[in-house]
Amino acid sequence: MRTVYVNGDYLPENEARISIFDRGFLMADGVYEVTSVLDGKLIDFDGHAVRLQRSLDELEMASPVSKDELLAIHRELIARNGIDQGMVYLQITRGAPADRDFAYPDPDETTPTLVLFTQNKPGLADSPVAQKGLSVISIDDIRWGRRDIKTVQLLYPSMGKMLAKKAGADDAWMVQDGYVTEGTSNNAYIVKDGKIITRERSQDILHGITRAAVLRFAQEAQMVVEERNFTIDEAKAADEAFVTSASTFVMPVVEIDGTKLGDGTPGRVASRLREIYLEESRKAAI
Template sequence: MTRTVYVNGEYLPEHEAKISIFDRAFLMADGVYEVTSVLDGKLIDFAGHAKRLERSLSELDMRSPVTTDELLEIHRELVRQNGIEEGLVYLQITRGAPGDRDFVFPDPETTEPTIVLFTQNKPGLADSPAAKKGMKIISIEDQRWGRRDIKTTQLLYPSMGKMMAKKAGADDAWMVEDGFVTEGTSNNAYIIKGNTIITRALSNDILHGITRAAVLRFAAEAQMKVEERNYSIDEAKEADEAFITSASAFVMPVVEIDGVALGDGTPGARAARLREIYLEESRKAAI
């Protein structure tokens, strides 16, 4: 089956989709993106992703070529045309291709952005075997640029981090800066001590995760204490449980950090319960 994608106002077969070689996302990583999960053919946390997209564009003095309502309709149409029951919708907006390569970008009001969306079909996304087994992670130095709160397409170092983890026989990596964990390569990171969830506070140092916001809200409703503060890898190794959150992984337990097993080395009860709650509540609110 040929996948239908969306490029600058057109729904096209993927093999017909093209953008300019002068597009600034290609030349300068001058673009932002969002990934929205699909469960039961419906979009999870779309409003949160749309709001964060708007913020990312604003921080880079970039404008959106579509309204939020139009964006929702494009998402839904791609899900429909591609028959997605469980999967992802990837969205990318760039500053466009205003002309020849130049570090200085033009007035955003006179430059037409590029917008691209495509789906990824992932049956079994909610019932992931990895969630039952748990993840093994390693720690690496955080060498990314300083504005990690903007969801840009500058993903080379996170990609390298995932490859470091794979080479070490692990599933992913947590990044460390000035002695403290920032986040995972494509996810927010948490530890649990007793009945307390500990995660780094929001700042320019980490992505303001949409799944993060929902999970912390659900945790508080479930009478779990939440502490937003810095913590080290050594503290993480002594935790009772750990987990990560992201739009595609939801809540994923972590069972090992730098070769040290957490608890008995299996997914903890609190992380597993948070995953259940998140999936249940998100399905109710899906659109």
């Protein structure tokens, strides 16, 4: 049985408990991070820790542990659960006050809730989907305006995944004011004439940790990167496309709203970037 972490304790998953008054449960008043594990080591932990602190700061929420303590918890869970390839999910909420209230509780009286658990994903780095590529549909982006904060309010992205499933696709790209923002759980890119195009960082998208690494590796490999808005029509006319996230790394996109890109197979740029990302990330894993 999986061992999880709840507020200082390592417990069997069926013994883990959270108060019904926890604001993460009642208000989606919490943030999260997902860090991938390859060969039993954490991928880009520092990047996730920095983004976590930024999310907490934006919501005026305290962290119950230090970065070093967080790293130790991650490693302990990986060891206890024997994770070679998989993920560690981390969530911090504003905690559980004595009763439900829209107003934030006094931080001196209500301690934040900290939960972590692992997900075992053998073969994560060798996903067969990467050889086939994803199909995506476009949907309106009706989320709140602070997508740069990695909160646990994921209802609309979940709805987007289901809309894609009903349409026979793998995922959805969200569109705001005519331009693609991002995927339901990833950053979106197109490639045209060898140039990688992706939306610039702002409050409209999550500042992906994998995104930052992939763009850095692309530039080091002498690839041209242009950070700007692009439309779905522009995406359909692209030579190739891909998405990035901590759990999928670099994943090619081969079809958008029923239109196949190129010959309908993963493109050269996306495939090469996936190779580079996995190679370099494994070298730097801790």
